[in-house]
Amino acid sequence: YDALRAVDPEIAQVVDDELGRLRGGLQLIASENLTSPAVLAALGSTLSNKYAEGYPGRRYYGGCEVVDRAEEIGVDRAKALFGAEHANLQPHSGANANLAVYAAFCQPGDKVLAMSLPHGGHLTHGAKVSFSGKWFEPVPYTVREDDGLIDYDQVRDLALQHRPKMIVAGATAYPRLIDFARFREIADEAGAILWVDAAHFIGLVAGQAIPSPVPYADVVTFTTHKVLRGPRGGMLVSKAEHAKALDKAVFPFLQGGPLMHAVAGKAVALAEAATVDYQRYARQVIANAQALTSALETHGMRAISGGTDTHLALLDLQPLGVTGKEAEARSGLAGITLNKNAIPYDPQPPMTASGIRVGSPSITTQGMTEAEMPEVARLIAAAVTADETSEDGKQALADVRDEVGTLVSRFPAYPR
Numbered sequence: 001y002d003a004l005r006a007v008d009p010e011i012a013q014v015v016d017d018e019l020g021r022l023r024g025g026l027q028l029i030a031s032e033n034l035t036s037p038a039v040l041a042a043l044g045s046t047l048s049n050k051y052a053e054g055y056p057g058r059r060y061y062g063g064c065e066v067v068d069r070a071e072e073i074g075v076d077r078a079k080a081l082f083g084a085e086h087a088n089l090q091p092h093s094g095a096n097a098n099l100a101v102y103a104a105f106c107q108p109g110d111k112v113l114a115m116s117l118p119h120g121g122h123l124t125h126g127a128k129v130s131f132s133g134k135w136f137e138p139v140p141y142t143v144r145e146d147d148g149l150i151d152y153d154q155v156r157d158l159a160l161q162h163r164p165k166m167i168v169a170g171a172t173a174y175p176r177l178i179d180f181a182r183f184r185e186i187a188d189e190a191g192a193i194l195w196v197d198a199a200h201f202i203g204l205v206a207g208q209a210i211p212s213p214v215p216y217a218d219v220v221t222f223t224t225h226k227v228l229r230g231p232r233g234g235m236l237v238s239k240a241e242h243a244k245a246l247d248k249a250v251f252p253f254l255q256g257g258p259l260m261h262a263v264a265g266k267a268v269a270l271a272e273a274a275t276v277d278y279q280r281y282a283r284q285v286i287a288n289a290q291a292l293t294s295a296l297e298t299h300g301m302r303a304i305s306g307g308t309d310t311h312l313a314l315l316d317l318q319p320l321g322v323t324g325k326e327a328e329a330r331s332g333l334a335g336i337t338l339n340k341n342a343i344p345y346d347p348q349p350p351m352t353a354s355g356i357r358v359g360s361p362s363i364t365t366q367g368m369t370e371a372e373m374p375e376v377a378r379l380i381a382a383a384v385t386a387d388e389t390s391e392d393g394k395q396a397l398a399d400v401r402d403e404v405g406t407l408v409s410r411f412p413a414y415p416r
């Protein structure tokens, strides 16, 4: 950072402060992680300079012979890691990868069957405020009220009734495994494309900790910065028969020049994810999420679906008489970063919400194990139930903040 400090001390201070924030608190956002110094080095490299519209060997600019190697290596690693016939590392984000899928398979007005937003679906799965709900016709499926699980019979009924062009499996706040074989059967019966949006859990697939959607899906999109622990960005893998349509959808339909530094960073993350160390990490992420969820239940929170099979849990705070909004704000004051989240059939509006979502990717990267989860849960519970408007509550939050500091000092993010 020496050059940055010399040229722009103001932005250098932001970078330093963010590192301080990461080091000083508990990071429990389920969609975040602490990417490796190797990935950061690729991101901060001169590959950022290069225009490389097109694909390796077929570029619209000269001088791409070097950056071509980064993309070729990355594509080969993605295909090997996921057992995929085709991979595209160019989507700038998860939302862009998803837009490319719509562009490849749908025409405006086509029906798309996906999990409803309030039940855990992503904005790009048909929300009215996104292109997906504005230009396409969403048919939402839900989770069951009694057990919080996907109702596959409902998915099948809706698929046969509406005959959607695509069926989407995958969500932002679904803690359980998804039955991809069942989705494939339904898609085949309805004559639909099966698209799995694996943004949240692809890292667990890469680490061989949960079953892969790749053998079942026509296309799998994902972000590269969640459990997978790569740079911020998107990616897709697919069957060979869809390769041309998807590649053309990413470029030139939707994007211009790829971010070659990000493509290189993705290649680095894919190499890291292919190691035995990473596989151990992926299993530990799940073990930590499960231990944290059980411990939070002992403090009176209700785990939606009764637990988790993945890196995240959704907790209903109604038994504690606390809203998600209050919990997020109070946790923030105590140095614990998590997000409020609507729960299925939530009586509260989304900006208030009855729940929180917690995830274990970052704290697991820092080296925490099941042994620390009861303490993490105790600190969360103490924070969310402290009334920050009272003197006692303020003191309680300050005490939690101190304890958080002591805990994370044993597991430093980016150790010096």
Ligand code: PLP
Residues within 6 Å of the ligand: 031, 092, 093, 094, 095, 096, 098, 122, 124, 170, 171, 172, 197, 198, 199, 200, 223, 233, 234
């Ligand atoms: N799909 C799912 C399931 C997600 O959870 C997310 C982000 O959280 C995205 C897509 C979008 O990714 P991005 O924020 O990179 O556009």
